[in-house]
Amino acid sequence: MATLSPARIAAADILSNVRRRDARARDLLRTSAPVARLTPANRALATRLALGGVRTSGVVDALLDAHLRRGHLEPRVRDALRISAFELLWLATPAPVAISQGVELVRRVSPHGAGLANAVLHRVAGEDLPAIAHARKRVERRDCTASDIALVAALPQWLADELVVSLGTEGACRMALSAMDASGTYVAGNACLHNDAEVEHLLSAAGLMPRATCLPGCLALSSAAGLATSGLVDAVDVVPADMAAQVVAWLASPAPGTRMLEVGQGRGTKSLLLESCSLRRGGLARIAAVDSEAFKVAVSRARMERAGLDKAVTCTALDGRRLGEEGLPPELAESFDSAFVDAPCSGTGTLRRHPEIAWSLQEPAIRPAGRSLPALQLELLRAASKRVCAGGTLAYATCSELREEDEGVVEAFLACPEGSRFSLVSPRSTAAFASLPPLAQQLVTDMIGPYGMVRTSRAGTPELPLDGHFLALLVREA
Known part of the structure; x- marks a missing residue:
């Protein structure tokens, strides 16, 4: 025995x-x-x-x-x-x-x-x-069927079919071959509380073996077992976030001193990342964030206070689809220099990090009778766009690999009345991209596809495992 x-x-x-x-x-x-x-x-x-x-x-x-x-x-x-x-x-x-x-x-x-x-x-x-x-x-x-991809990646057949349509055979094959790889562990230092050297010292003292990456403020942890018990996350000294999520936050980050509307704040992780990126670019922005779930807003508000950002970030419980209506709270009833819509999605870009998704997500969750995720995503994008001032930027992001939730939503937005005033812009033309060091610029360039839209998984390798995030940047006509 x-x-x-x-x-x-x-x-x-x-x-x-x-x-x-x-x-x-x-x-x-x-x-x-x-x-x-x-x-x-x-x-x-x-x-x-x-x-x-x-x-x-x-x-x-x-x-x-x-x-x-x-x-x-x-x-x-x-x-x-x-x-x-x-x-x-x-x-x-x-x-x-x-x-x-x-x-x-x-x-x-x-x-x-x-x-x-x-x-x-x-x-x-x-x-x-x-x-x-x-x-x-x-x-x-690359001489395979979607059924081969489903078996190798341990996916439902319908999801493998969708991924082939969304990513092409090459992209779906790359995803399948890396599906069982361990996900990397990354944190972002909270630039509002510490400089880079201080963050590395705190992580090293906790035995987490940090190492710098090409992305400013992003650290990979070689030993992450003690992160949850180190106290660094609770104190908001660091923010756990995949490198792909940090890339999206950097590219969408507001210019210092400007006003941003954030839709889908959740527990405040993206707010913390956006402000840290803005600070690294020269100074804090002012973010008015909304989320439809009150308990998440309460969590986020407490995190902003611990992070020293309670004066820079407001947290409001509101259904983002109402942003185009009259009678909004004062902090939302104005025009913004930029808006960031972090849309609810299937999460199919984070299967390695959230293994429950693959078999709990059913096809009707993407395309049910009546309301669907893409329909909700489009509603949020249309509502947020009404708060963007002339010449302002609208960022749309998901952690999905499905075209229906990503490029499809952007195309539908550009075809609607609100979207007719916007046009896609490549991240390479932005001040945020220009402020990145050369190696980070190359990483982002590898992620950019047709029309300037970003899929972080395009740059993923066995040596650099990345979650699959999507980002589209749009500018309103002046």
Whole structure:
């Protein structure tokens, strides 16, 4: 009988808690005492296995069910087999090791299930592992179908089809091949409280091993396990945000001393990034931010106070679709030099960071009968545009990889009455781009596609894993 590794035990327990509590895997990993007690190497493995088990659950469940001779799997047995099947199919763990550990994981929760686990996992190794390997080779050669992409990336077929339409075969293949890579951990230093040297010192003292990137203020963490408990995030000394999100904030950042309308503030992360970027460009801006959810507004307001930005940023609970109406609060009832619409979206650009999305997002969530996300996104963009002054800038951003939510919304906006007064502009022509160092300018240039619209995933590599964010900049005629 093999000795069961503590990392696999912790990962299986996380998956069980995800199921029972309808919770997010990352949240449970962050607060799990058993995970915290693991060695750094085991903690990294437990994290990889737990996130991978959630991320691939739809494909793995179908494969497991296909190998059952009769009956069904107990929930805890399925949790254990999800971990082992993910390890077999998408990690480089030798099959005998993954199978042996999987059998022991099942034995731990169901002693009579060990034989079933052994049989099912051997079928997965004998049949499914070669099938995925062959599909991956076709994807690498770009001689593949959307079904190959769905299998390699562990996506629902409809989503793989949408990604091929949205990104083209090349882009969808690149996404599939990197789908199981670990996401990078990045933070932005809060320039309102600290200079770069102070931020690096704080992170180093917390054992987080920061290293500078080409983007001003953006730091990659080589060891991020202690970030949540360091106190640096709660104190707003640093802001956790993927490098791609920080690129979007830099390109959309308001000029020092100007007025910006921010739509979709959430918990205030983009507000903090926008102000830090503006300060690095010469001084703070004044941001009037809105969000439709009052509890998020309360969280954001508290973060602005801790960050020293309560005088520069106002936080208001308001449905952004009302911005074109009369009778708005005074801080919103004026024209702005710029507007930033961080639209609610499918989140398909953040699958590595939020593994629940792939199998919780159903096609009707994108295109339901009646109101759809693109329709809501267009409404927000049209309303915000009415508050942009002549010659002002309107930025539209999502963390989606789907054309329907990105270029499609921009095209629909330009075709409507409000959009007729706006035109697309390339980030390369902006003062924000000009203020970047050369290496960062090259990174942004690699992200720019047709008509100047930005997809951050265009610049992603195995050495530089980036979330998929979209940005379009539009200027109102003077």
